[in-house]
Amino acid sequence: MKDIAKLGMYLLIVCSVSGISLAVTNHFTAPRIASEMERRKNEAMSDVLPAASKFVKSKTHEKVFEGFNYAGARVGYVFETLASGYSSDIEILFAIDNEYIVTGVKVLSQSETPGLGSKVSGDEFLKQFKGKSREKIMLKKAGGDIDAVTSATISSKAVTEAVRSRIYEFQKDTK
Template sequence: MTTKEIIKITVNLLVIYVAGGVLLASIYAYTSPIIFKESEKEKKEALQKMIPEADKIEKLGDWHPHEKHAEYFAAKKDGQVLGYIVQVFGKGYSSYINILFAVNKELIVQKVDILSQAETPGLGDEITAPSFTGQFVGKDTEHLKVKKEETKEYVQSITGATISSRAVTEDGIKNGIIFLDKALKGGSSPSNNGEKQEGEKPHGSR
């Protein structure tokens, strides 16, 4: 192969590379605003479902449980606060569990939604089941404790998935309410730095 042929091939590859880059950039520039708008729409719908009677969901601020970005909101109707919605992350068995929950003005849990998780199929992923998330309704921080035995007062652990259950209950929702309480009182806004709960086993063990 001659030097001239090598240069020709190199130039052709460079042109293709540049053209491909320009095309990808154009596609991104076109689709990015659409994706952002769709994401904001889904977010708004998810928040509205937490407290459906609210006519306004107002963002109060940001916080960083486990150094992940999360937000918290006030739900209002006719200018009056109905309750609060908090996003939080709990450290599960094999993933950080993204949780959205709503509380009333007394900080009693009203609804829980697991936004995303990657826990063990058939075990930890049962945290998304209504039979588990429904246990939180009506509970305050004193009763957000996981119990392995059958219980109505506290939260019954999913069999074989204690870490996942605690991640949602104690590391997630309970810590989220504690944070919200301090934030509403104007105190320091602590961010969960991933310290282990008492009795929690390390990742990789149940």
């Protein structure tokens, strides 16, 4: 019995020391980690909605941020959406202005085929979305204005559809 008590005691001491050192490390790193996340998020949103300087989470819609300029006027909306790609979920961040015209699209994460579907993260594909309204946001093969990435129709379609349907839903909701 005394044996087990000794073993337990020893483990307890080791765990306590461990717990304390982790709490200390966490205390010092947590603020940095939190502010870095905040910064990255704001940077990404500024990228897709350059006219805005401040972003506020929408109180009426989920996964939507409203962008405001210095004067306090709302200049557009930023959306986080997920597309079902060829081999992965594609995390997309995009923005529209008050007239529902796309101001920018950014891919936050994806695991599509490297060299093919992965090119949907690239500027060449994404810059096509800028300045277009919902009706034009379809692949050229379907009558729209977006050129798919060569040999990566599925990935391209996934992103295009995700953006378009999101705008459609939002437009329906707010008109």
